[in-house]
Each structure stands twice: as structure tokens, then as C-alpha cells.
Amino acid sequence: MLLHGVGVGRGLAVASTLRMPEPLAEPTDEPSTAEPEAELARIEVSLAAVAADLLARGAAAGGEAQDVLNAQSLMAEDPTIVEDIQTRLGSGKTADRAVFEAFAGFRDLLVQMGGYMAERAADLDDVSQRIIAHLRGVPAPGVPESATPFILVAHDLAPADTALLDLAKVVGLITREGGPTSHTAILARSKSIPAIVGVKGAENLADGTLVVLDAGAGTVLTEPADSDVERATERIAQRAAEAAAPLRPGALADGTLVPLLANLGSAEGAAEALALGAEGVGLFRTEFLFLDSTEAPSVESQVTQYEAMLRAFVGKKVVVRVLDAGADKPLSFLNDAKEENPALGLRGIRALRAAEDILRDQLLALATAEARVNGHRDDLEPGEKVELWVMAPMVADADDAEYFVSFARELGIQVAGVMAEVPSSALVADQIFDVADFVSIGTNDLTQYTLAADRLLGSVANLQDPWHPAVLRLVGMLGEAGRVAGKPVGVCGEAAADPLLAVVLVGLGVTTLSMTPAAIADVRAELARHTLAEARELARVAVAATSASRARAAVTGLSAANAIG
Structure with missing residues (x-):
């Protein structure tokens, strides 16, 4: 049987499955026989213990995971929830019951807010x-223990x-829920774990089922x-060899350079x-300097x-x-006013224009x-200096662009x-x-707004797919305008991490x-398999499709045919 979902990366895994234990049962809603003061004291001990444990786990994990777990630790002792x-x-x-209802109420509120905040709802659970x-x-x-992978x-x-x-031990992940920008996807990608999220039928996989996971x-x-199993094992070995190859600049098979850059927080x-x-x-996301603060740094x-x-990137x-915050990532010193639809509200450059001192x-x-x-x-020679480029989020038109670029240059930014x-x-x-x-x-938000599908709101997660021809056509419009103007066009959304979609983006x-x-490593290897002419042909096929799934299937088929040919 073949199950389908949203793959994270290009990895493969062959192993038997083990299921996560079921969540704790919902507490009964029976009247308490204890004094509220005594119960609150018990709860405060538990809140502190969980917060400390999450901080410790974050310190052990480091990187993006630490940022996520630090945020969870703050949730455990949030004064509003207490x-x-x-x-x-x-x-x-x-x-x-009091803990269950308080966190459930706050979770429901985040889901209603949509956008970034809705993505944090599962963390509260x-x-x-x-x-x-x-x-x-x-x-x-937690994760079950096993003597074998x-x-x-x-x-x-x-x-x-x-x-x-x-x-x-854990060589792959399969989840019933989630999408390409969920925490599961982000952390799996950062750890290079083959994963597939949003898999319908995953709940029916019994322990010990041998599967081939093809992200x-x-x-x-x-x-x-x-x-x-033999074919999958060969592909796993091939990917390992590619990852171990000497580092080289990103480029297509015909030598066309495509610089591969990092998203960092x-x-x-x-x-x-x-x-x-x-x-x-x-x-380079700068929100870490601002979030969880009561005043601007x-x-x-x-x-x-x-x-x-x-200094780390000289040469x-x-x-x-610049700060990407607003109603869906509220900051008390920027804009924490409640909005009915924060994903369409005062965020990004809109919030910064209203708080120009922060910008x-x-x-x-x-x-x-x-x-x-x-x-x-x-x-200084190019190799002796760092190139600083600065960009504004959520720019809607030339007026937004002119405001930001002129303001940035006024303050000494050379490339805006x-x-x-x-x-x-x-x-x-x-x-x-x-x-x-x-x-x-930013393909994550571009997809959200193009398809009117709130990012990772479970009921519309299937629409949050950057392979959709409507999204790709918009990318193509931006790519063509950049070509005519002779100016760079980059992609920094999650779509760039999908190797075959990366080739399509270059073709656009x-x-x-x-x-x-x-x-x-995966993206570099995939680019090296295609010429610019082939990338453009793959892009043509993708934008001519009638859905995201058909675009992905058509490009995958043509790419395979080109490889055989």
C-alpha cells in the first residue's frame, strides 16, 4: 500500500515502524475536594519543573531547536495562563482540569488568530x-525506546x-498532521531526518510494519x-556519497552559478x-532580538x-x-492591538512604518x-569584506519599496x-x-496569500503547497521583472529547500x-543534474499544470525521463 503526504527534504529510510504513545487521557471534570491554594501551589511546582526541563532540552539540542524549546518554556509559565x-x-x-482547560482555551485562541500564532497551537498541547x-x-x-533503528x-x-x-535509532518520521513549515518539518529538515508529514492513513500503521519512506x-x-528495499538502499548510499563530496559552489550542469545561501536566526x-x-x-531573521522583550533593544x-x-561571513x-512582527507576532512596544484577521493586518513593513523609530x-x-x-x-578587496544587504518584509507595492529603500540609504545601508x-x-x-x-x-507567505490558506491551519494544510501553479506563475513574474531590470531575485522560503522545486525556481x-x-547538499546535487535549458522546461511544465500535486508529478516524471535519456 502506498500512503502520501508532504515530504521534508529528499531523504529515504527503510525500517520498521514504532508509534508514539497515545496522549494522556483528558482529565475528568469532577469537582475538586482540595483547597484552591494548595492546588495552585502544586501547579506552580509543576510549571517551574516543566519550564526548567524544556530549557535544559533546548540547551542540549542547540540551534533552531533551542529557540523553539525556549519559547515553549516561556509558555509553561505565561502569567496570563497562570x-x-x-x-x-x-x-x-x-x-x-484547570491546567487542561486553561491551555486548551489559549490554544483555541491561537488557532483563531491564524498565521504564525496558529502554528504554535500544537506546542501548547x-x-x-x-x-x-x-x-x-x-x-x-515521549519517543518510544528500541534496541534497533x-x-x-x-x-x-x-x-x-x-x-x-x-x-x-530514529531514521525517519511519519506524522498524520503538519505541513512543510510545521515545527516537525523545520526541525526534521535541520537534523536531516527523512520525514513525511500530513500522511493520511498514518494512524493505521501498526508497530513493526516494514516501510520505505521516500521524502x-x-x-x-x-x-x-x-x-x-534494494533500490531504496542503493539511493540512500548514493545520497551519503553526495553529501560527503567536497564542497563546491551551487551550479547547474552547464556551469550556470546558483549561489546557495543559509537561512539563520x-x-x-x-x-x-x-x-x-x-x-x-x-x-538573517532578526526577530530573536525583539521577541519576548518588553521594550525595543x-x-x-x-x-x-x-x-x-x-564577521562570520567576511568575504x-x-x-x-528587518523586524518581521506585528499582529500575528505581537510585541507590546510595536503593536499588540487585537485584530480580527491578523494575517491581513498590521505586520511587517506596515507595522514598522507605524513605529519608525524602531526601524x-x-x-x-x-x-x-x-x-x-x-x-x-x-x-578592501571583495574577499576582505562582508556584503550587507538589507530587506523589508511584507512589501505590497512600489510605495512600500520606495519608502524602505530611501530610508535605508539615508541611514547608511548601501544595498536595500x-x-x-x-x-x-x-x-x-x-x-x-x-x-x-x-x-x-518568501514562498511560505506568498503561498498562504495566493491560495487564501492560513499557514498550517490543519483544515487547509493541503493548500499550503508552493508547487501550486498560481504561486509559481507569480514567482515567474518576479523572475522576469528581475531579468529585465538586471537585478537579483532570490528565494528564502521553504520552497528553496525542496531540491526539485529549487530547479524549477531557477527555471523561473x-x-x-x-x-x-x-x-x-541535496539542493546542490539536484541542480548539478540539470542545465538551464532543462530547468526552464521543467518550469514550463510546472506552471502549465492544474494543481500542486500535478505540477510536482509532471516535473518529477520529466526529470526522471531526462535523467534516463
């Missing part, structure tokens, strides 16, 4: 389970579990024949990105962080995205950091561009290129690709 718990205890709820387990004195549901099957996987997976094809083959990931072959940074504190990143390019300080800090790293000298995440930016791409030095396409006119560093 206050809600206390209120429920006062109304006669048991400790278990995990925190709630861990607190209730601590209250009951039982182990929290296995493929883990779960309804969904919590960040705390994904972050510390034993990669000697590139997005398929799970159950009870495979010996020949299927802090300077801590710089060394690993370089070791994995990153030719620079295509997306000082210029000097920002300079310190930016300088560390820039290369670093593209920095001014950030641009000034970036210009200062660049000057310190390059020593205020204009006579914009992110194309709103469909309108593709429709007026020629006007945007009249003022912007470059455009970087994209000149650089930025991704999680662990994906670089």
Missing part, C-alpha cells in the same frame, strides 16, 4: 501534557521530542518487495552553515549581534531582514555593524531590497525593481536560493 488556571481553581476545578504528567507523577508521553509514527511530534531524537516523492510504501548557526557549504546568508545591543554575524554576502534604530545598528566589520574602508510575500508585489514587480536593489521571495528566473543549511 491567572486563568487560578480562576478555574477558584471555581472548583481540579488541578489537572505538548506543554499542557507535560504539566499534567508532572502533576500525576507519571512520565510525559525504527521509523517513528505520530499524530504530530512535539518540538521537545523532535529536538532530542536519537538519530542512531522526495512524499510516499510511504508499506510491506515493500525485496526489490523496493542568530549568529550561533554560522559555523555549522559554513561547514555545510553555505555561500553566504540569504535570510538598544542600538548598541543590536550592533553587537549583527557584528557577530557579519560573503549576508542578507538581513530607524535597526537600520542604524546594521550600518554601524557593517562599518565596524569592514573598517570604514572603501579599498524587499521581500515579495504578497501577490500584489509580483503584479507590480517592474515598479518595485525601479527602486529596489533586489527582491527575495530565480538567481539565488536560501534554505536551512542541512538542505544545501
